[in-house]
Amino acid sequence: MKTILFEENQLVITLSSLESVLGLKHKIEIPYNDIKEVSIEDIQQYLWKVYGTHMGPSKYGFFKKDGLNYFVATSTNKGNLVLTLNNHKYDKIILEMDHVADVLQQIQNKLSTHIK
Template structure:
């Protein structure tokens, strides 16, 4: 299960043991100043796998499409948290989360008060 830690200046996304194996990474640090947008979306597009795992709706790892770099950790196409980033290794991070609405709201609240 993924966890998101809300630090003073950044989000820290930590993947579970299995997700780490599938996605070939354990944590991703995202400074609040790098977040352009946050949304909850259904993701049905095809992405080219660079490294990681892709089987059906299960996607874990680094993907690319049309010059956009994605990190995806999801086993569903519906209701994923999407972070759109600037000046970061990834242009978009797509995550399946428990309580996605609560996490989405908390990130929106932080971004509305965070001075970039």
């Protein structure tokens, strides 16, 4: 299970042990100023795997498409949290989350109070 920590100047996403093995990544730090948009989306597009795991709808790791860099950690194509970023290693981060609507609201609230 993923966890999201709201630190003073950044969002920290920590992946579970299995997700870390499948995606070859344990933690992603994202400064709030780098977050351009946050949404919930169904992901139907094909992404080119750079490293990680891709089996059916399950995708964990670093992917590319049309010159954009993605970090993906999901086992479903439906209802994923999508962070669109500026000035970051990844252009988009796509995550499967429990209570995704609540997480989306928490991030939006943090962004509205952090970015003035």
